[in-house]
Amino acid sequence: MSHIRTESWRIDRRHALRAMGTCIALPMLECMVPLRAAEQTVTPRRSAFIYLANGVHSLNYQITKPGRDYDFSRSLKPLEKHRQVITPVSGLHHPGSLGHHHNCINIWLTGGKIGAAHRNTISVDQKMAGVTA
Known part of the structure; x- marks a missing residue:
């Protein structure tokens, strides 16, 4: 049976102290975040353009009733929850x-x-x- 002091798995004391020092310093890294990161950012405006190539029945992807109270077609129904932020344009x-x-x-x-x-x-x-x- 070998002696415990000769095992290769032992961690060097200096290495352990350095690692602990790093762990203690980690919370201080949060103070390095720029001050602007704490400001409320404005959500950027987005747009999406969907190209329907030949072979797709494009009427399935158009609104069925125009105007402010537009109706989504069956294919567009999943977008219903985003109605307040969507302005559909179709039929171009x-x-x-x-x-x-x-x-x-x-x-x-x-x-x-x-x-x-x-x-x-x-x-x-x-x-x-x-x-x-």
Whole structure:
């Protein structure tokens, strides 16, 4: 049987003291948080744009009754609990995208024209970011 002082599992006393000192100092790290972190932050405005490609029945994802008292369609019902912070916009149409379903995703937020000289403009989400930032 080997002597307990020769076991490799023993912790060095200096190492243990250093570790305890670190544990004691940890609560002081909370004071290093910037003062602005305690301020109430304003919830940022958000926007979401959902592209419904060909093969999806888009009427399932539109509100069924327009206006302030709009009704959610069956597919949008899970959003009902967020009604107070949602402004749905649906039924938009871009005639330049007809028949180009693979390319439409490039232009649907900009209104750009598909063609050989395709050149996009600023998109709706970029414009909103500039206004709400």
